[in-house]
Amino acid sequence: MSRTDRRVETVDGALLRGWPLPAPGDSKRSRGQLVVIGGARRSPGAALLAGRAALRVGAGRLTLGIGASAATASAVAFPESGVVPLAESRAGSVLARSLPGLAADVREADAVLLGPGLDDIGECAGMLRRLPRLLRRDAVLVLDAYALAAVAGRPRLLRGTRGILTPNPIEAEHLLGHPIDDPADAALRIARRYDAVVSCQGAVAGSDGRVLRIPDGGPVLGTSGSGDALAGAIAGLAARGCTPLQAATWGTFLHGAAGDTLAREIAPLGVLAGEIADRLAAELAAVEAG
Numbered sequence: 001m002s003r004t005d006r007r008v009e010t011v012d013g014a015l016l017r018g019w020p021l022p023a024p025g026d027s028k029r030s031r032g033q034l035v036v037i038g039g040a041r042r043s044p045g046a047a048l049l050a051g052r053a054a055l056r057v058g059a060g061r062l063t064l065g066i067g068a069s070a071a072t073a074s075a076v077a078f079p080e081s082g083v084v085p086l087a088e089s090r091a092g093s094v095l096a097r098s099l100p101g102l103a104a105d106v107r108e109a110d111a112v113l114l115g116p117g118l119d120d121i122g123e124c125a126g127m128l129r130r131l132p133r134l135l136r137r138d139a140v141l142v143l144d145a146y147a148l149a150a151v152a153g154r155p156r157l158l159r160g161t162r163g164i165l166t167p168n169p170i171e172a173e174h175l176l177g178h179p180i181d182d183p184a185d186a187a188l189r190i191a192r193r194y195d196a197v198v199s200c201q202g203a204v205a206g207s208d209g210r211v212l213r214i215p216d217g218g219p220v221l222g223t224s225g226s227g228d229a230l231a232g233a234i235a236g237l238a239a240r241g242c243t244p245l246q247a248a249t250w251g252t253f254l255h256g257a258a259g260d261t262l263a264r265e266i267a268p269l270g271v272l273a274g275e276i277a278d279r280l281a282a283e284l285a286a287v288e289a290g
Contacts, residue, residue, distance in 0.1 A: 008184055011204075011214045011253050013287045021250065021288075022241035024058055031060025032239030035102065035109045036232070037127065038116035038145075039066035039074065041092025046117030046145070048078050049228040053277040054113075054236030055080060057254065057284055063109075065102045066117075067094050093119055096126025103134055111140040111247075113235035115147030116228045124150035128157040140164060140238035140247065144231035149174060155194045163196035164244045166231045172200050184211050197244040199234060202256060204248045214252045217259025218268070225273025230255045233280055250284075257283040 009015070025031050034054050038047035044066055051062050063082040066074050069092060071085035084105065087098035099106075106112055112135065118124055124147045135141060142164045143151060151157050151165075152174045165175070172186045173179055175194070180186035187198040187205035195207050202216030234251035238244060258279035262271045 007209060007211050008203075009210070009212045011212050011249060013290065016250060016253060016287050017290060019246060019249075021058075021237065021246075024240070025060070031058055032110040032236075032241060033061040033063075033105075033108055034059045034111050034113065034235055034239040035063045035065060035105050036113045036116060036235070037065040037086075037099075037102065038094070038114070038118050039064065039070055040094050040117055040119045041067050041069045041088060042119060043117035044070035044074055046225065046228045048074060048081075049225045049273050049277055050113055050116040050144070050232030050235065051078065051081050052274065053229040053232030053280055054239065056277055056280040057233050057236040057240070057251065058281075059236035059239045063102075063105045065094075065099075065105070067092060089120070089123075093123055096123045096130060099127055099130050099134070106131065106134040107136065109136070109139055109239070110241065111142060111235050111239035113142040113144065113231055115144035116231060118146040121146055121149045125154070125157065132160055135161065138162070140235070140244055142166065142231060142235040142238060144227065145171075151175070151194065153177065158194055158196055161196075162244055163194065164234055164238065164248050165190060165194060165196050165198045166227065166234060166248075167198070167200050168227060169201055184213055187211065197248045199230070199248045199252045202252065204245070204252055206245045210245065212249050214249070215256045215260065217256035218263055220263040220268055220271045221255070221259040221276065223271060223273060226255075226276055229273050229277040229280075232277065254280050254283045254287070257287075
């Protein structure tokens with residue numbers, strides 16, 4: 001048994017009820033403000049899925065910073081969100097120099113999610129260099145997808161932030177620079193290297209050494225957009241006022257629980273990421289009700 005295994009806590013509903021979420025406020029602003037930055041021309045839906053998951057876990061106000069070519073259609077498809085169009089390259093990648101257009105929203109945000117649907121590592125790195133100057137000191141920065149590739153090997157880009165990383169096993173290998181065989185061990189190593197909270201395939205770790213293992217929901221979650229729903233759930237809980245470790249733990253648990261339920265109610269395969277996102281509210285209510 002490894003040193004990491006000896007520290008692992010198993011997460012269930014009882015543990016979560018002993019670690020309750022912040023009380024919901026009575027307005028969208030009191031329940032937290034989230035900005036999602038993503039949605040290149042080829043993949044605007046990723047940002048929409050993440051935002052949908054964030055609202056399903058109770059975030060109050062959502063703004064999407066999304067590639068200009070998809071912004072109008074996204075605003076119509078997702079009327080619950082504010083949408084800010086961001087400049088794109090000729091190939092449709094969102095440009096780092098477009099962030100000033102989101103500055104006012106980012107400064108007010110309780111959490112920012114960077115990555116869903118972005119497709120240029122260099123531009124993501126440029127955004128990471130700019131974001132810490134815009135974020136409030138108590139805001140949480142969640143990284144997913146290409147934003148993880150941008151920070152790989154460059155932990156200084158997260159310096160001074162309250163960060164959450166959401167790698168899948170392949171992204172975890174890039175963050176560490178070598179293959180992994182145990183998600184819990186990998187999550188802890190990444191957390192310590194990047195001084196952030198990490199959620200990786202059902203394992204959540206903090207840089208302080210705490211590791212929590214969560215049922216991962218099974219193969220039903222291995223579908224396009226599932227990771228965007230997970231990142232959105234975590235970011236939405238962070239926007240509500242959870243600490244990074246609490247947001248990652250609750251969000252990962254709810255994502256897995258949604259997978260378990262949908263596998264029973266629909267099928268072990270063929271569930272859509274939008275269905276995962278929409279199931280999160282019921283799973284959260286079930287945990288809180290006991």
